[in-house]
Amino acid sequence: TDQPIREFVLVEAHTGKVVLHFSKIYHAKNRNVYNCSHSSALPGALVRSEGQDACAIPDANAAYDATGSTYDFYWNYLGRDGIDGAGMTMISSVRYCPSALECPMQNAYWDGSQMVFGDGFTADDVCAHELTHGVTEYESHLFYYMQSGAINEAMSDIFGEFVDQTNELGTDTASVRWLMGEDLPASVGVIRDMSDPPK
Numbered sequence: 575t576d577q578p579i580r581e582f583v584l585v586e587a588h589t590g591k592v593v594l595h596f597s598k599i600y601h602a603k604n605r606n607v608y609n610c611s612h613s614s615a616l617p618g619a620l621v622r623s624e625g626q627d628a629c630a631i632p633d634a635n636a637a638y639d640a641t642g643s644t645y646d647f648y649w650n651y652l653g654r655d656g657i658d659g660a661g662m663t664m665i666s667s668v669r670y671c672p673s674a675l676e677c678p679m680q681n682a683y684w685d686g687s688q689m690v691f692g693d694g695f696t697a698d699d700v701c702a703h704e705l706t707h708g709v710t711e712y713e714s715h716l717f718y719y720m721q722s723g724a725i726n727e728a729m730s731d732i733f734g735e736f737v738d739q740t741n742e743l744g745t746d747t748a749s750v751r752w753l754m755g756e757d758l759p760a761s762v763g764v765i766r767d768m769s770d771p772p773k
Contacts, residue, residue, distance in 0.1 A: 603645045604656075604663045607634045610670040612677050617667045617688060633668040633696045640701030641666055641689070643741035647702070647733075648709065657708040664705065669693055680762050684708050697757035698743040703734030735768060 584594040608618035609631055621629045628635045641664045648654040655661045665688035671677035679692030682700050684707035691700075707730050710716055716726040731754055738744065739751065750756040752769040767773040 602661065603642055604661060605638055605641055605645075606663055606665050607638050608665070608667045609634055610667050612669055612671045612693075614670070614672050616670070616685075616690065617665055618670070631668065633691065633693065634666075636696035636698075637666040637668050637689070637691060637701055639743055640696060640698040640737075640741075641705055643698065643743060644702040644705045644733075644737050647737045647740060654709070657705060658712040662708075662712075665689065666691065666696075666701070668696060680759070684711070686711065694759040694762075697755055698741055699734040699738035699754055699756075700758065701734075702737035703730040703754070706730040706733040709733075731766060731768060 582594075583592060585591070586593050603624060605622075605624050606617075606620060607622040607629075608616075609621045610616065610618035621631055621634045622638050628638075645656055645664065648656070657664060667688060668691045669678075670690050670692055671679050678694075680695070682689065682691045682695040682704050684690075684704045689701065689704040689708070691704075707726065710726050710729050716722040716729075718726050734754060735752055739746065744757045750764075753764045753767055755762065755765040758765070
């Protein structure tokens with residue numbers, strides 16, 4: 575691996591079963607959330623950094639919480655330290671508008687270095703979806719084109735929903751399980767139904 579390893583591993587001598595393991599390398603969430611104030615200037619003004627209290631912008635707080643729970647999911651279930659596996663700062667820009675004609679932007683995306691969200695697009699599954707595009711870029715380098723693009727998008731949907739179902743943020747009732755974007759603005763609504771894709 576190209577990552578440093580200092581893993582403490584306790585193995586039961588008679589069975590060979592690993593009974594405890596953990597990394598002795600420091601890792602930690604590192605989040606920065608910016609407010610674009612309905613402009614196209616990225617990343618915008620820094621409004622919340624790791625460990626700071628909530629700010630006055632709901633979308634910024636939602637992005638902070640959801641990217642944090644996504645980091646926790648990757649660390650707790652897969653032992654992955656963030657987007658690049660090495661503690662990369664998670665940068666989110668909220669209230670972004672690409673132009674006056676496209677404001678508010680009704681979308682979110684990963685731009686290769688950060689997550690960008692239009693108004694109200696900081697639902698937990700959407701944040702996890704976009705962050706997972708970053709993980710995919712660093713881990714498998716799938717082109718966002720044709721079949722590899724479909725796999726890339728599917729991985730983001732799957733992990734977005736895994737995070738959604740385990741993080742206790744947003745709406746998590748049985749009726750919305752496997753729906754992508756159930757907490758998006760009503761003008762947009764659910765993007766995909768993973769339990770019934772033709773919908």
